[in-house]
Amino acid sequence: MAAKAVVCYGSSTSSTTLRPVLCPQQLNKRRGVFAVNSRRSSININHKSLSFRPKTSLRWNLEATGIPTSVPVRVAHELHQAGHRYLDVRTPDEFSAGHAAGAINIPYMYRVGSGMTKNPKFVEEVLSHFRKHDEIIVGCQLGKRSMMAATDLLAAGFTAVTDIAGGFAAWTHNGLPTDN
Numbered sequence: 001m002a003a004k005a006v007v008c009y010g011s012s013t014s015s016t017t018l019r020p021v022l023c024p025q026q027l028n029k030r031r032g033v034f035a036v037n038s039r040r041s042s043i044n045i046n047h048k049s050l051s052f053r054p055k056t057s058l059r060w061n062l063e064a065t066g067i068p069t070s071v072p073v074r075v076a077h078e079l080h081q082a083g084h085r086y087l088d089v090r091t092p093d094e095f096s097a098g099h100a101a102g103a104i105n106i107p108y109m110y111r112v113g114s115g116m117t118k119n120p121k122f123v124e125e126v127l128s129h130f131r132k133h134d135e136i137i138v139g140c141q142l143g144k145r146s147m148m149a150a151t152d153l154l155a156a157g158f159t160a161v162t163d164i165a166g167g168f169a170a171w172t173h174n175g176l177p178t179d180n
Contacts, residue, residue, distance in 0.1 A: 068138075068150035070163040073170040076137045077177075079162060084135040087126065089149040090168065094141055099168065101177040104129055108140065108149040122149065123156045132158050139164035139171065 071079070080086050086100050089108035099105065106125045109116040119125070130136055136158065140146040143166050150163040164171070172178060 066151060066154050068147065068154055068161050068163045070143075070147065070150075070165045071137075072165055073174050073176060076139070076162065076164040077171075077174075079135070079137050084137045084160075084162070085130065087130070087136050087138045087149075088168070089122075089138060089140045089145050094168075098172070098178050098180045100139065100171055101179050103139070103179075108145045108152075123152060126153060126156075126158075130158075132156075133160060134158075135160040135162075137162045137164055140167045142169055143167040 076084075080100070080102070086103040088095055088099050088103040088105045090099075090105070091107050091109070091111055092105060093111075095103075095105040095107075106122065106129065107119050108122055109118055136153070138146040138150045138153070138161060140149070143164065146167060147163050150161045153161045166173075
């Protein structure tokens with residue numbers, strides 16, 4: 001039995017010698033076995049629905065490789081309003097000078113002399129406030145420490161970690177709510 005495939009390129013199709021059909025227009029003809037609904041971005045296989053959302057898939061792929069998703073502060077604020085918990089990884093002095101409303105402070109680094117050193121108990125301290133499946137947005141002052149912290153959290157098995165691009169400086173610059 002020869003295999004055959006239909007491949008879509010924009011509005012045109014071409015045929016090769018492989019099956020199954022790879023063109024969404026052709027897939028809809030095979031309703032009981034395989035159907036694509038382009039409006040909801042979902043795929044149905046044998047009447048079992050598998051959801052496909054490009055942003056979610058991209059996020060999972062990045063997090064699976066240990067690279068955290070980074071979002072602008074306005075998106076981070078919306079996530080915070082939707083129930084994501086805010087982890088502020090700045091130093092205690094930076095945090096006490098002002099922080100996002102409802103943020104929890106667990107420093108990723110401490111000031112030592114004129115430099116900084118990593119908090120050796122960072123992940124342990126995070127685990128005392130968060131579960132590994134909690135939806136967490138991570139922020140610092142400018143975005144560098146939070147990206148490193150988010151990377152460490154993903155490596156430690158946290159599954160829903162999002163970095164805040166631009167950090168607390170961008171948060172305040174955009175007039176988002178703070179506690180002092």
